[in-house]
Amino acid sequence: MTRAPVVRCTDLAQAVALRDHCVDHLDELRRVFAETTRYGRLETVRTRLAGRHAYLRFVCTTGDAMGMNLVGKGVHHVLNEHLLPRFHGAELLALSGNLCTDKKPAAVNWVEGRGKSVVAEAVIPPDAVHEILKVRDVGRLVEAHTFKNLVGSALAGCLGGSNAHSANTVAALFLACGQDPAQVVTSSACLVTLEAEPDGGARISVSMPSVEVGTVGGGTHLTAQRACLGLIGVAGSCDADPGAHARRLARVAAAAVLCGELSLLAALCSNDLIQAHMALNRAK
């Protein structure tokens, strides 16, 4: 999980010194950060400069928590106890300088990741393509994928939007499992690949670089939401291996997205999207 405060330095030279300090004294920053948390750990700080304004992207592990509060608290502490006292005249403009990036579509998350980064793959045998997906020719499925998810999204100027409807799946899972629904914005970023296999089957993958999930904190303690996490086997923190529950939840999200992508693409090919919506979507 990441948090990126913006610090206004006295001039560019000080901003460069601040950036270098974070590289050279990373161990000390980690120690100060650790004073505020049992589960979290500062991994690295990646700094970008806009003139004398330094954006310090703190990258942390956060156990089974999604970790925004944990990281925010630790970063606040590192700034006040370590960095700001050492850089006279530097001022914290905002604890989040939007390079984090939280809840806005952002290239930095797409490129560097945020939360969990997951890639999932499945090979669908020809039988399943024909009988279950009701697609006669896998080439037709690949074509729909290519011109919708790749070419269409490129025409639309999408960022992290090379998919059919990952946000639907992510939103449903987030609501059911007590995640932050505003983080659907970034967590649903997803690139799908789909290839025809030599035997007439299909190979599909989803790559999701910024799945922001946790199994403790936030809405995870609510009764219904905790029950859903329990069904998946990831309620609460994983004592044996802290972080394992959250990672598993991210993998489940990616697997669900993969299924949803396959399903919608097949429905578009057999052209029964509208009929299905009309039959199933309306309140009686």
Place this chain on the structure above:
Amino acid sequence: MTRAPVVRCTDLAQAVALRDHCVDHLDELRRVFAETTRYGRLETVRTRLAGRHAYLRFVCTTGDAMGMNLVGKGVHHVLNEHLLPRFHGAELLALSGNLCTDKKPAAVNWVEGRGKSVVAEAVIPPDAVHEILKVRDVGRLVEAHTFKNLVGSALAGCLGGSNAHSANTVAALFLACGQDPAQVVTSSACLVTLEAEPDGGARISVSMPSVEVGTVGGGTHLTAQRACLGLIGVAGSCDADPGAHARRLARVAAAAVLCGELSLLAALCSNDLIQAHMALNRAK
């Protein structure tokens, strides 16, 4: 509301003819579209070509409904009854070719809009800046805004993300009012401006080009959600002026976002974001 099927033509010449046909016969397309709906109306069709693949972005009004199903049904009908029979060899690859764009961050929505486009402005008197927002100097507020929402988001490579946390507000409102939570992805796109007024007050605005909301259909009939819509005075369709309820809901969303932006920026300036989160955010 928009929907953009992708049609594979026999070659580029046919794709150009299809595009021109939609311009030249718009009235006829409107008539065919109208056969499927009482409230919806086809406004225009904006076509973009990727070689022989035509992406027809149908732009429609949808009364008080968010309108995805309504538009999907109408577009399906126009394709099957009017367009495809006239263009021999053209094939519908997918009813949605991702130029719509639904539930993915997309430049086309940011530039051309989708759903409602809303701009809201407020002038905050100096007293309120000092007493309520607890900000001593409005210049400090403008600086935090500039280097977080404008410069930070530019560094992060945001698309429609020049804001502090519009997605939080939009997600909350969408859940409360029975909207589609996956559409938070696109509906939360927002650009904030903040200026110091000569008297020491502040002028703030939010520009949100793609707020996808409705007051009929979807989750709006659920008891709690309908009650919330009722509180705002927009439950169900507006008989006197169809569409007025949905438009009002979009304006309420923008106003709420504006307030949330001001609040968070002020909290970042007075540096009590962490304290507030620690005090208020944790389950007892």
Place this chain on the structure above:
Amino acid sequence: MTRAPVVRCTDLAQAVALRDHCVDHLDELRRVFAETTRYGRLETVRTRLAGRHAYLRFVCTTGDAMGMNLVGKGVHHVLNEHLLPRFHGAELLALSGNLCTDKKPAAVNWVEGRGKSVVAEAVIPPDAVHEILKVRDVGRLVEAHTFKNLVGSALAGCLGGSNAHSANTVAALFLACGQDPAQVVTSSACLVTLEAEPDGGARISVSMPSVEVGTVGGGTHLTAQRACLGLIGVAGSCDADPGAHARRLARVAAAAVLCGELSLLAALCSNDLIQAHMALNRAK
């Protein structure tokens, strides 16, 4: 060609009035614009608001000129003679408010176009695929295209970059023909599609929405550059059909890009890119 000044209005209400005025009085704006030019013509004004700041995107035809100066002069005149006197308190902040958008990668150009929008297509017979492109299996060519130009560019977060190297071709043509080399940034935006034909041939297309070219003005009068334009048959203005030369030059650019795309993809498939560079690229 487009130019988008940013005007700061007294408040949002005035900005809305300004926007509406440009729609309601378009003919009058056209008349005023026409006072400054013989060849240019104002087509429309698309306004976007960031609170009280109005960005007026003037869209004009410019005959055979690329047209930036022509449009800038006309917009300046419309502002000073017509708009600003009618909107008391409104102030021109900058004649270009960056929504034009000139010489920066911008979604607005990708979505709405700027300069000429060109789509070109070619069908390559199987013989040419094998003998000239030295590609044994067209499927291999499609695969390289898909995972480089579509998937790779999506991973990279490209905007208008679904191509192999359109900028190389555009830059070469722009230098040879006296175009503005800084406009390579926007003019090279290009989406390529490549499909296998049933007979083993290939179908390729390029879609370039913002090719900014002219055959009069700028560097087109220089001796060598004018000679190159002459070779293509488009030197100077086309008296019989003003604008025809510039349009043709844009089509030539797209055709050249198409060839370059095919050539590089084939070289990547046969894996002789490095050998070719080593053999041909170095100064003796």
Place this chain on the structure above:
Amino acid sequence: MTRAPVVRCTDLAQAVALRDHCVDHLDELRRVFAETTRYGRLETVRTRLAGRHAYLRFVCTTGDAMGMNLVGKGVHHVLNEHLLPRFHGAELLALSGNLCTDKKPAAVNWVEGRGKSVVAEAVIPPDAVHEILKVRDVGRLVEAHTFKNLVGSALAGCLGGSNAHSANTVAALFLACGQDPAQVVTSSACLVTLEAEPDGGARISVSMPSVEVGTVGGGTHLTAQRACLGLIGVAGSCDADPGAHARRLARVAAAAVLCGELSLLAALCSNDLIQAHMALNRAK
């Protein structure tokens, strides 16, 4: 400098193994890379996966060369001699998989950099603001900057385009100094900040993460271009400190861009852009 081939693995598991191998055996990869070059050095390999397709972004230093050929040659060698023989069934789809990213606007370059990353800052005293830039009030200059370079570019959906006209300066310098004019696309990415100083002066900065320049190779040996490099004191390779010439050229580019930004912003404020163009830009 970077180059990112795309390798199709047999399945996702192999792709993960390939990614991990590049991390675990980096020293060996460096040794193999070094067999092809005297000046270049492999720094790291950052891999991103799209399912079973691995995009290996090789990041290298290249001495005083821009380095595309050097890196391409080395990457080709590492693939053929080391990686592909170890991963049975993996196939090189393209030596460049577009995650490099060369000559297309790409978020990956904006976030991670390519070529040289430069930040420059200048403080302009009040006298110079008034007498040379002809701007009465520095607040006016800041306002033009904010609503053009930051807000306008955000509205336009720019990527790396928070500047007034960096591409003009970069294109001019690249042509004069024998650089690759197609790389203006990526090298001109630039974020400007401008602040009012307490004394009425201005503080301006430019941040340019991907300036792709060299002082040997390419067009640098041409007579006129070499003379220009000589004027700057960076012709050829720097024997005492290989790479110092190229780094200096990148800094000169940033400094020139900074000046050009200041000049155009001032011209927009004093509103004499059009007059200047009319007086100076036309061929006599």
